[in-house]
Amino acid sequence: MASQDRGNTIYLTEQEAERIRKRAKERAEKCSEVKNNEREPREATPSIQQATGASLMADMGGAPDPDMIQAQGGTLPAVILDQPYPPCTVSLDELEPMSITDLKMETRHRGKKLAIKRASPVVGLAVRSWCMVQDEDGKETERLEFGLHKLRHAEEVLELTKFFVIKEPYFTMTDQGEATIRIDHPSDLVSLTEEIAENEIKDATAAEKAATRCKNKGNAALKEQDLPEAFARYSEGLKIATEHSISGLARDIARNRAHVSLLLGQLDGVLEDAKASLIREEDARSKDLDSKAYFRAGSAAYSLGQYPLAKKLFEEQQKLTPGDKDGKTYLKRITARQREQESGTHDFTKMRVNLTKARSRVDVATFTGNTEIKDSNSMGRGLFATRNMAADELIMCEKAFCVVWGHDREAMTAMTYDPRDDRIRVSPIGLSKAIVQKLLSNPSQIPPVMQLHSDHQRDEQAIYSTHDGPVVDVFRVHDIMSRNAFGPGTQFGEAGARNASTGLWLHAAYINHSCVPNARKEYIGDVMLVRATRAITAGEQIFHAYDQSSDYDARRAALMTTWGFACACALCEAETSESKDTRAKREELRGEADAFVAREHWANAKRLSIVKAQRLARGIEETYSKERYEGLPKLAARSIQEWLAKAKTRKL
Incomplete structure (x- = not known):
């Protein structure tokens, strides 16, 4: 992670x-x-x-x-x-x-x-x-x-x-x-479920009564907002009505179950039930009921990011109830999402203004048109540029597949021990639980998640569902989360590692690591923006830094412990050839610089403070060999150099 x-x-x-x-x-x-x-x-x-x-x-x-x-x-x-x-x-x-x-x-x-x-x-x-x-x-x-x-x-x-x-x-x-x-x-x-025994349903009349009782129990549970119970009762009634060919009642129950599924986030089921509930008659009541079904299906398709399907469903809904304002609003939003998806023309300023702790999940579309996933030799699969891009240009914009904020009740951090490598790791198991729940609710999402890198060998013939429902390998999900999740930072005041926010972005997960990256990440709620840090040419692989510690030994240990590889980038090669005393001296100075930055706010910087900061920066700079580090980042000087840049700008 x-x-x-x-x-x-x-x-x-x-x-x-x-x-x-x-x-x-x-x-x-x-x-x-x-x-x-x-x-x-x-x-x-x-x-x-x-x-x-x-x-x-x-x-x-x-x-x-x-x-x-x-x-x-x-x-x-x-x-x-x-x-x-x-x-x-x-x-x-x-x-x-x-x-x-x-x-x-x-x-x-x-x-x-x-x-x-x-x-x-x-x-x-x-x-x-x-x-x-x-x-x-x-x-x-x-x-x-x-x-x-x-x-x-x-x-x-x-x-x-x-x-x-x-x-x-x-x-x-x-x-x-x-x-x-x-x-x-x-x-x-x-x-x-404690289903009605088959021998109690002797004819169609008894079956209709039994299915109706289940429907009424579902309605009562829905009224009490007991959604799992409502779903269970509707499912029981729908099974009886379907098996005994009571088509009208089956459509009614399917329509109700679609509503409950939408509230539960079971979006695949909404699409299936809404389609099954369509009456397709010309009387006013049938049109009104079909309009509800199309609206629920369109809402589910929109939430799944299936915008062409959502547009088609809401257009059908508008034909039946042309005056429905909610449907028209959805069609406008779909037009905006499709534009974002095709061209990456997002309104980031508006996204930031509307972002709050209560509205932390942003309503935008993912844009990945500048990139493609390909094999990257020794690094497995990676993300590559499909066109030339300038420094600071947007490479991609992706909405999280799943994110758990530190203030969510699902957030949970644990110490996990893996006997396969005898390592103890800090793990956001709340995210693992949330991913599994989402996959169980939406089986169509299982394949793209399970194709991500993990310690488990990928099974090209994997089975993701049976007649009993979706099949999710929780061990693989945990490994995928551990290797591919990101921390979107403390956007809403999360205190630290025990309640850190974490999420999974499926496309960004293919970006490989380098300590000398050509891309950087930033977040707006659950949306990740990836921008170029320098000019990138078409066909070039995109890299970002999984760990940005200036301490070479700590960075190497973190990469091996969490991701299981040793970095061989130019910066690591330069640091490997140094003496341990040089690296220790640099880390000592970096610690002094970080303490200074924490103690002295750049906005209140006096002349003496700037002089001291310059002295610290020079001391760190002197630990780097000019020839060995030419063109490479000097990570230990990062915080003090940023402080100096802000302080000098303030003085001007």
Whole structure:
């Protein structure tokens, strides 16, 4: 992830870091020892009582959370990233049933499915939740744990219903050595609604009554703003109405579900349901209802950035209700977005003026016409200029695929330990959760996200959906976020690394690193602008700096830890050939210069202050060999030189 302001660094004591490593390694050893062992039966009553008590304690905030650790400035979650495994990519009807008694330790039961019912309250912790479950006849009891992605629309998935089917269940151990069924990928857990039994629906009349009851329950839930419940009830009613060919009722429910899906951000579903709800009759009521459907579909297409489709849908809406002002407003906005998308003619001044903490996501289109994605030899895929561009010219303007601001409730920073390289990293897991949620809501967005670089080998034949719904590999999402996310800065007063704003920009993610970049980033809300720092010729690769630390050793370590590569740019080559004493002296002077800049504001600079700043700048400059650094940036002098430039301008 692109580096944040180093003024607010999170770090662990050696003892805490070692405790995380030890915990992960001990669990891995225990799991290895019991692999393929038969499951040991649990006693139902004490197990359920234990879960009930733990749930009460968690709700009251009185139970210790084993995932919370002490770090600089307070506590935060520690997430141990186990060896990744892929989600199940086949439908339920292709899996063979199994029972709880068939479970084997440290085993992913491929080709199997396990039907269960929740038997206890859910214990909701910071990064995971758990409960006790039983088989369908209640004879066997086992622990079920849901990992980081345990929420759906801010609600615990395990609390949405009592009945589930687990696809290819993974039976393992907790960090405390307790056996548990573990869910990591949300698509591996299929929630079952308490549907009306098929034998209760004996004819079309009974089916219509059942579907209507579901519709009314959905309407009631919508009135109470319980959107997940409304969506579930509409889905149940739509299934019944569709299976029994009750077309009018099916259209009504689909139209209502499209409205709820729009509110939930499930935009792909809006397009499908709105189309299914069209009546296409000439009477006034039918036209009015179809107008609503086109409006909802057009709104979804607009939010997905599909502006030609959105224009077509709103034009159809206007034919049915020509006086609708909201539709006309959307058509004007679509014209503006298409102009931005084609030519990059954005009104950045207006964007900045309208930006507020409450309106932090800007309504603009992405412009990438000056660039293309190509292979870049040793650097993998990269972004290249398609035409000549002058210094300071706009290279691209991109709206974030997903951004989590430090003031959002979704923001969450954790210390993550990856046993694959034995490294502990600061990770914005709130962004990872938000990306997964968006992909689950909009499966059409899964392929472009999953094609980004990660430690996982890209599967050209990857399966992203089954009959049961979208399939999202959460381990790959985490790696993609870690390698490709950016920090858009403290635009709205976020304090530091513990609540830093982070986001994912899909096109900008292809820009490779250089310590001598030819491009720079700036942000207006969730919009990233990339400008040329010098003249760029057509066919030239675009570079920006992932880490701008003047400390060569710190910069090299950050690039290796976060992105997994060693930079070989001209600046790194120059610094590599220097002595450690020279670099240490430079960093000492840079520290003095930064302290001076923090202490002395340039707007109040006196003559003596300017003289002192000039002396500091000269001292840093003298640590750089003129021949070796000709044409290269002198990073350590950056802050003091900027201060001097502003102070001198002020004096003039």
